[in-house]
Amino acid sequence: MFTRNALGAALLVLVAGQVIAAETPHLGTPVTPADIAAWDTSISPDGTGLPPGKGSAAQGKEIYALKCTGCHGVAGEGKPADRLTGGQGSLATDAPIKTVGSYWPYATTLFDYVRRAMPLNEPMSLTNDEVYAVSAYVLSLNGLIGEKTELNAKTLPKIKMPNHDSFFIVYPGNLK
C-alpha cells in the first residue's frame, strides 16, 4: 500500500523524467507458472515453449482438408487467404510469391501461428497433436519433410527453412 504522500512523490519524480521503484504504486498481483500456463504459449525459434505432442503429414492431411482448404486451397494454393506452398526461387524475380515454403524463415513460427490464430473462424480450437500434424502437412506440401516424418518438440525446431539465410536483421540500425 502507498500513502497519498508517496503517490505525490512518485508523480513528482515522473514529471522530472525519472522513475523510482520504491515510490511507485506496486498494484500488480503475483502469479505462478501454473496461473499463466494457458496464456504462456509463445514459442522461440529454438523450440522453447513447444508443448508435448506429435503429428505427421499423413495425419495432418485430413485435418487440413476439413479446416484449411476453404481459405488456403486443396494443395495450399491460396485464395481467399494466403498461398502456403510453392514460390521457391521466385523471390528475386519481378513476381515474387511469398509462401511458408518460399519465405518463412522459421518452422517454429508455423506451429506458433497455427496454434494461436488458425483456423480464422475458430482460433485455438486445435489440439497440440493436430497443430503438429497440420504443420507437418504444410511443410510436406512444400517438399520440406516426408509424409511420415513425425513433428514434435525436438524435430520441429531442427527443420531448416529454405529462405532462412535471406533474412538479415536491421535493428538497432535502420534501412535506408
Place this chain on the structure above:
Amino acid sequence: MAKKTSSDLDLGELELAAGNGLVDRRGFLNRAGSAAGILGTGLASLAVSPAQADPLKVQDWTKTPGLGFTAYGQPSQYENGVGRGPIVEPNAMYKTGPGSIRSPLQFLDGMITPNGLHFERSHNGIPDIKPDEHRLLIHGLVKRPQVFTLEALSRYPMTSRISFVECAGNSGSLYGKTAADGTAQTLHGLLSCAEWTGVSLALLLDEAGVDPKAKWLLAEGADAASMTRSIPLAKALDDAMIPLYQNGERLRPSNGYPMRLLVPGYQGNMNVKWLHRLKLTEGPTMTRDETSRYSLLLKEGKVAQFKFPLDAKAVITKPSPGLTMKGAGLYEISGLAWSGNGKIVRVDVSADGGKSFAPAVLSEPVLSKALTRFRLPWKWDGGPAVLQARAVDDTGYVQPTRDALVAARGNSPAYHNNAITNWAVAVDGGLKHVYA
C-alpha cells in the same frame, strides 16, 4: 467611401519563393499581418470573392430555437460525407477477418485525428473485451511476474504524449510500377495521430524487476489473432507506454480498448492493441507478424527484418485528388509531415514537380514522432502543375524521391514506403496521383 475588398491585395506583388507560383512564407505572413489572416477566411476570399456580395438575410435557424443536448455528440449532418474507407477485407469468407480502413486525411485539418476517424487495422476482428475481466500479464525474465487489472493500472500516475500511428503498409502502392489512382486517404490513410494517456511501461517493468538477461519483450493482444510482436527492451524503457485514453476518452474498441501498447514512431502493428501479455525474453520470438509479414523483400531476394521506425514522410492533403480547385488564384497548400525518428524540422514544397522547392510554415506544436501540419501559400496560374512535399527531420534525414527509394529497394518490399508523392494539377483544377 469605397469598401476595401480582398482583391485590392495585388497577388502580383507577392514575393515568390519557388517556381510555378509558390509564395514566400515570410513575405506573405508580413503582408497579411498575422498567421490567422492567412489560415482563416482571408485566403479563400482572395481566390473566389466576387465583385459584389449578395445582400445578407436573416436565416430560419436564427429565428427558431435550436436542438437540445445529447450525451455523446456527433458531427454535423452536413459532414456525413467525411468517413473512413475503403474497407479492405482480404478474406472474403469471413466478414470480420483481417482488414483495414483508412482515415480521410484530405477532409481533416490540424494534427489530431478525431477518434471516430482514426484508421483501423486488425488481424482477426475487433474483440468485445469486458474491461473488468481483462488482465495484463508481465512475465518471463522478471523477478516478480504479475498481473494487472484495468482498475489497478488506472491508479498509476498517468503520462500523456501526442503520437502518430502509421501502418507499415501505408503508401505501399508507391512501390508499384505504375502510379495507382487514389486519394490522400486511399494511398496514405493508414495514418492517424492522437493524444495518448496511460502508464509508462518503464515504470511497470521497473516494478516487475527485469532480469539483466532480458533484451526483448513479446507483446501480445487479446484479439482472435493473438497479435504478437517482439519489441526491443531498449525501446520499451525509452518512450513506450500503455495508453488507456485516446484524445481524452477511453480507447475506442478499434484502437485497443481497454489498453494497448504505444511504441512511438515504430511500425503501427507493434503498438499492439488489446494488450494482455508482455513476456521478457533474451531474443525476439520470431512470430508470424515479424517474419512472414512486416519484413521487407528487397532486391536479389534479401529480406530486411526488424526495420522498426517509420522514416520521415510528408503528404499534401490540400489540394489533393478529389478536392478540385476552382480557378486560378491564391490557394493554401497544406499537409502532414512526420518522422518515427524524431521531430520534423523542415518541409519543402514544390509546384513544378521537384525542380524548385520553397520551405513551408510548420504549425505549432511541432512534436517528436507526432504529425506536423505544414502550410504554404500558392498562386496558381491555372496551368499544369505537379505538387510535392518533402520532409526533413532532426536527424538530418531527407525524404527520398520514389525513383531513389525503388532504386535502393526494388518494387517488392510492400512496407515502409516513404517516397515523395506527386499530385498533378490539371487545367480544369482536378488532381491526380502520378509518378514524376
